[in-house]
Amino acid sequence: MLKLKNVETFYGNIQALKGVSIDISEGEIITLIGANGAGKTTTLMSICGIVPPRTGEILFLGEPIHQLSPNKIVSLGICQVPEGRRIFPYLTVLENLDMGAFLRNDKAGIKHDIEHMFELFPILAERRHQAGGTLSGGEQQMLALSRALMARPRLLLMDEPSLGLAPLVVRQIFEIIRKINTESNTTIFLVEQNANLALKVAHRGYVMENGRITLSDSADRLLANEDVKRAYLGL
Numbered sequence: 001m002l003k004l005k006n007v008e009t010f011y012g013n014i015q016a017l018k019g020v021s022i023d024i025s026e027g028e029i030i031t032l033i034g035a036n037g038a039g040k041t042t043t044l045m046s047i048c049g050i051v052p053p054r055t056g057e058i059l060f061l062g063e064p065i066h067q068l069s070p071n072k073i074v075s076l077g078i079c080q081v082p083e084g085r086r087i088f089p090y091l092t093v094l095e096n097l098d099m100g101a102f103l104r105n106d107k108a109g110i111k112h113d114i115e116h117m118f119e120l121f122p123i124l125a126e127r128r129h130q131a132g133g134t135l136s137g138g139e140q141q142m143l144a145l146s147r148a149l150m151a152r153p154r155l156l157l158m159d160e161p162s163l164g165l166a167p168l169v170v171r172q173i174f175e176i177i178r179k180i181n182t183e184s185n186t187t188i189f190l191v192e193q194n195a196n197l198a199l200k201v202a203h204r205g206y207v208m209e210n211g212r213i214t215l216s217d218s219a220d221r222l223l224a225n226e227d228v229k230r231a232y233l234g235l
C-alpha cells in the first residue's frame with residue numbers, strides 16, 4: 001500500500017533521512033521505533049508531504065506521492081495524528097470531529113461516524129460540548145485520533161500516541177488502535193518510543209538509527225531480539 005524507496009530528507013544542510021526504505025501492506029499495523037532524533041517524525045513528515053524528500057520515491061497504492069502537496073496527499077486517504085495532539089483548543093469536541101470530516105459531504109455518514117467515535121471513546125460523548133483545550137491529555141489524544149478517523153483514512157499515521165500519558169490511558173489508546181485496525185481494516189503506521197507496547201500491537205516493525213533503517217522483522221521477532229531488548233525495551 002505504501003512504499004518508501006531510498007528516501008533522503010533534509011532540513012537545510014542537515015540530512016535527517018539517509019536512504020530509508022519501508023513497505024507497508026494493506027491491513028497491517030507497522031511500527032517504527034528508534035531513539036530521540038533518529039528520524040521517526042521526519043519519516044512521517046516526508047510521507048505527508050510536509051517535509052518532502054530530496055531524493056527517493058514514496059508510492060501510495062502504486063502511485064508516486066512524494067511531489068504532491070499535503071492537501072492532495074490527505075485527499076488520497078492518508079491522515080496523520082501528529083505528536084502533541086494538536087486539536088483545535090477553542091472548538092468543542094463535536095466541532096473538532098466535524099473538522100476531521102471537512103473533505104466529506106455525506107451528512108448521514110458523518111453523523112454515523114461521530115456516534116461510532118462516541119462508542120469507541122465514551123468520555124468524548126460526555127464532553128461533546130466542552131472546548132477541546134479543556135480536556136485532559138489522554139482525552140485530547142482520543143479526540144485527535146477520532147478526528148483523524150473522521151476522514152475515513154485508508155492509512156493512518158500516528159506520531160507517539162503514548163507521549164506524556166498515564167499508563168492506563170496508553171493501554172486504552174493501544175487497544176483502540178488494534179480495534180480500528182481489525183474492525184475497519186485501516187492500515188496503521190505507528191511511530192513510537194514506547195517500543196514495548198508498539199511492538200505488542202504491531203504486526204511488523206522497523207528500527208531506525210541516525211536516519212537509517214537498521215533492522216526490520218515481525219513484531220514477535222523484534223520483541224525477542226537481544227539488541228532490541230537492550231536498546232529499546234530496557235531489558
Ligand code: ATP
Pocket residue numbers: 011014015016034035036037038039040041042043193
Ligand atoms: P523524537 O523521538 O525525539 O521526536 P525523531 O526520531 O522523531 O525524534 P526527528 O524529529 O525526525 O527524530 O529528527 C531527526 C533529525 O532531524 C534530528 O537530528 C533533528 O535534530 C533534525 N530535525 C528535525 N526537525 C528539524 C528542523 N525543523 N530543522 C532542523 N533539523 C531538524
